[in-house]
């Protein structure tokens with residue numbers, strides 16, 4: 674539990690830090706004038722893509738460890754049952770490094786980059802669009818608007834990210850027992866052939882239910898922090 678929390682804190686600060694700074698460079702508009710001189714959607718999209726690209730590099734190893742730990746099914750405390758492969762995040766990292774090398778720690782990172790670069794562009798564009806649509810021109814959005822816009826931004830990003838998310842998880846688990854996939858394209862083709870198109874949206878409902886409150890609070894905190902520091 675403490676592991677995902679620590680990685681989310683790091684990854685979100687990288688994402689929002691890169692996004693705000695790239696947007697500042699592209700628009701030359703300081704934060705205080707953001708709602709009176711709104712940025713173009715293409716600039717918001719580009720800054721979001723850049724944030725997603727950089728985030729995916731920091732997130733890769735953390736995400737791999739999380740997926741491996743979450744997919745361990747051996748009961749931990751049951752006497753006589755087989756020992757779980759990993760005893761915790763550090764042990765998981767050490768044993769991946771030992772058995773699969775540094776490259777093993779980056780398994781799935783390429784798919785993560787493909788997943789996060791465009792979908793984080795969509796994330797920030799949805800947020801901005803909703804805020805502008807629900808707020809009179811030139812005014813700051815209310816806290817309720819920020820919460821709802823953040824929630825919808827999270828859902829929009831997960832709707833577009835889920836197909837590659839499914840593939841990424843499969844790639845990250847591949848090779849533990851046997852190697853099933855020769856690469857991203859092979860994994861997509863064989864998942865589609867064996868399970869049909871629905872496979873690309875597996876987990877979307879539960880992910881969206883989680884994404885709404887998480888991203889509502891994320892954007893509200895972001896806006897408050899900017900106002901506090903601004």
Ligand SMILES: CN(C)C(=N)NCCC[C@H](N)C(=O)O
Pocket residue numbers: 788789792793796827830831834883884887888
């Ligand atoms: C890959 N996708 C869809 C995203 N990274 N979307 C942005 C939301 C991030 C947020 N920490 C969450 O987990 O919902």
